[in-house]
Amino acid sequence: MALLDIRLRKRLPGFELDVAWTSEASVTTLFGPSGAGKTVTLDCIAGLLTADAGRVAVGGRVLFDAAAGIDVRPRSRQLGYVFQGYALFPHLSVLDNVAFGLRALPRRERHARARTVLERIGLAGFERRHPGDLSGGQRQRVALGRALATEPALLLLDEPFSALDAPLRHALREDLARVLADWGTAAVLVTHDFTEAYRLGDRIVVYDAGRVVQSAPRSELLWQPASESVARIMGIRNVLHGTVVKATPDRIQIRWRGQLLEAVNSPSRSYLPPADSAIAFFIRPEYVRLIRKDRGAADPSHHMNLMEGVVVGEEDFGTTWSLRIRLDARGVPAQGDHDLEVEVPHLVYEILEIDRDRRWQFSIHRGSIHVLPA
Amino acid sequence: MDFFPIALSARVSVTATALTMLTGIPLAWALARRQFPGRRLLDALVVSPLVLPPTVLGYYLLVVIGSRGPVGRLLDGLGVSLAFTWRAAVIAAWLGSIPLLIKAAQAGFDGVDVRLEQAARTLGRTEWSVFWSVTLPLAWRSITAGIVLAFCRAFGDFGITLMVAGSIPGRTQTLPLAIYDHVQANEMAQANVLSLVAVVMVVLLLIGVGRLARLRY
Numbered sequence: 001m002a003l004l005d006i007r008l009r010k011r012l013p014g015f016e017l018d019v020a021w022t023s024e025a026s027v028t029t030l031f032g033p034s035g036a037g038k039t040v041t042l043d044c045i046a047g048l049l050t051a052d053a054g055r056v057a058v059g060g061r062v063l064f065d066a067a068a069g070i071d072v073r074p075r076s077r078q079l080g081y082v083f084q085g086y087a088l089f090p091h092l093s094v095l096d097n098v099a100f101g102l103r104a105l106p107r108r109e110r111h112a113r114a115r116t117v118l119e120r121i122g123l124a125g126f127e128r129r130h131p132g133d134l135s136g137g138q139r140q141r142v143a144l145g146r147a148l149a150t151e152p153a154l155l156l157l158d159e160p161f162s163a164l165d166a167p168l169r170h171a172l173r174e175d176l177a178r179v180l181a182d183w184g185t186a187a188v189l190v191t192h193d194f195t196e197a198y199r200l201g202d203r204i205v206v207y208d209a210g211r212v213v214q215s216a217p218r219s220e221l222l223w224q225p226a227s228e229s230v231a232r233i234m235g236i237r238n239v240l241h242g243t244v245v246k247a248t249p250d251r252i253q254i255r256w257r258g259q260l261l262e263a264v265n266s267p268s269r270s271y272l273p274p275a276d277s278a279i280a281f282f283i284r285p286e287y288v289r290l291i292r293k294d295r296g297a298a299d300p301s302h303h304m305n306l307m308e309g310v311v312v313g314e315e316d317f318g319t320t321w322s323l324r325i326r327l328d329a330r331g332v333p334a335q336g337d338h339d340l341e342v343e344v345p346h347l348v349y350e351i352l353e354i355d356r357d358r359r360w361q362f363s364i365h366r367g368s369i370h371v372l373p374a
Numbered sequence: 375m376d377f378f379p380i381a382l383s384a385r386v387s388v389t390a391t392a393l394t395m396l397t398g399i400p401l402a403w404a405l406a407r408r409q410f411p412g413r414r415l416l417d418a419l420v421v422s423p424l425v426l427p428p429t430v431l432g433y434y435l436l437v438v439i440g441s442r443g444p445v446g447r448l449l450d451g452l453g454v455s456l457a458f459t460w461r462a463a464v465i466a467a468w469l470g471s472i473p474l475l476i477k478a479a480q481a482g483f484d485g486v487d488v489r490l491e492q493a494a495r496t497l498g499r500t501e502w503s504v505f506w507s508v509t510l511p512l513a514w515r516s517i518t519a520g521i522v523l524a525f526c527r528a529f530g531d532f533g534i535t536l537m538v539a540g541s542i543p544g545r546t547q548t549l550p551l552a553i554y555d556h557v558q559a560n561e562m563a564q565a566n567v568l569s570l571v572a573v574v575m576v577v578l579l580l581i582g583v584g585r586l587a588r589l590r591y
């Protein structure tokens with residue numbers, strides 16, 4: 001029996017959610033573009049929205065089952081919800097916010113419990129402040145504390161970092177990871193940022209336009225997106241199209257821009273498209289290798305998938321440079337003005353004097369060419 | 375100098391305001407937060423006392439609560455008469471002032487983020503508790519403003535009261551009606567005193583509420 005078993009159908013004006021996924025992971029992230037239905041899913045799990053059909057079970061407890069007529073009220077679901085923007089009560093102190101869900105306890109005990117929670121999340125001394133006096137990071141912690149104080153069976157987090165600026169996001173991501181690990185509460189986290197989804201989630205459920213397009217452990221998703229559209233949602237660069245020459249259970253040969261590329265096939269997936277069919281694949285920019293000119297001529301038997309081209313554009317990202325490469329092959333480049341995006345560390349860029357020397361040979365290991373099933 | 379109109383007006387407007395709060399706040403909440411058939415119609419209907427001529431309102435009110443009206447007859451059977459008593463003045467003041475409270479309170483409820491109420495629900499609170507611990511405290515300023523406006527309107531009602539309660543000296547003659555009578559009888563000194571009393575009462579009330587509103591929530 002899965003920890004989470006979610007099946008939902010919900011029709012809203014101009015949008016339809018139709019998803020089904022299960023998870024055993026302690027942290028599951030729902031990842032996808034804005035408007036994909038992630039928040040609607042959280043609201044249905046919390047019971048704030050009633051799905052038209054489906055079933056919601058958390059740790060074996062059925063909270064919603066349209067067919068069986070079960071619809072547990074939000075107040076009885078025992079879930080913690082950290083809303084986007086936190087939804088702290090502006091008229092209550094930090095202590096009263098955290099104690100809000102402990103109404104069943106006598107006042108003294110309620111406050112003692114809330115104080116313990118504040119200490120645990122590093123906000124001791126903030127009891128009498130109001131949410132308006134807190135920084136974004138402190139507000140997030142109060143929202144977390146308020147939800148965790150009730151000892152929920154599951155924590156729901158909606159874009160927990162969207163209200164924060166970039167440097168803080170990074171620090172708080174690690175903060176949140178620590179709090180989740182410390183409390184050991186299972187969580188479902190919604191984000192449109194893949195780094196966040198990957199850093200925090202053990203399982204990632206990819207949403208697009210009200211559907212689940214892939215649900216996988218995070219490392220599997222990182223290297224084996226289920227389709228080209230999943231790769232695009234993840235923001236993977238160098239998603240390319242070629243023609244199959246030959247596919248075997250452990251190799252796929254692809255014709256692309258006048259090159260014959262050899263890629264590793266995944267035996268577990270055993271994707272065997274017929275010859276001459278179209279195929280999509282991706283090459284991560286940081287996995288394209290530049291061939292140094294001071295170490296003799298490139299050796300095709302050693303350097304796999306060898307090709308040659310010119311740098312036609314570049315962008316400085318501080319510690320790395322992104323180069324746009326146009327290959328020597330005739331015809332229209334694969335990505336507008338260029339065929340490949342290649343990322344090199346700043347140091348390499350300087351040592352090889354790429355700003356002056358624009359013609360290079362490149363090699364791509366067959367394990368770095370990832371085939372995307374149609 | 376007869377101070378009865380001042381006492382009567384105070385009694386009528388306080389009772390009417392209490393009645394307005396009791397009926398207006400739940401109605402405003404329902405209009406702001408609930409979906410039900412006829413909601414739009416009701417939303418339009420509650421402002422009608424603001425836009426209809428007071429005498430027209432008074433006329434229809436008399437039709438309903440008069441001794442031949444449905445409510446009047448029902449109450450007559452119980453030995454209670456409404457028309458041309460101070461109770462009729464209360465109902466008149468209530469009818470004239472309730473739109474002001476409903477509109478202000480509705481705006482107040484609309485201004486409360488539903489996410490806060492949902493947060494309270496996920497934290498185990500009942501709808502009743504959500505209202506008292508989240509919705510009402512956050513809408514309180516608008517509601518207070520509405521109560522003050524409603525009180526002032528109830529205090530100053532003329533047309534509706536005249537139609538349903540008459541202007542019986544010593545029984546149903548409220549302060550605004552008494553001022554009118556004094557002016558008609560060319561008793562300017564008395565009109566002057568009563569008008570001054572009205573101005574002072576309202577100004578004191580507004581200052582008091584202004585202080586209250588500066589408090590944090």
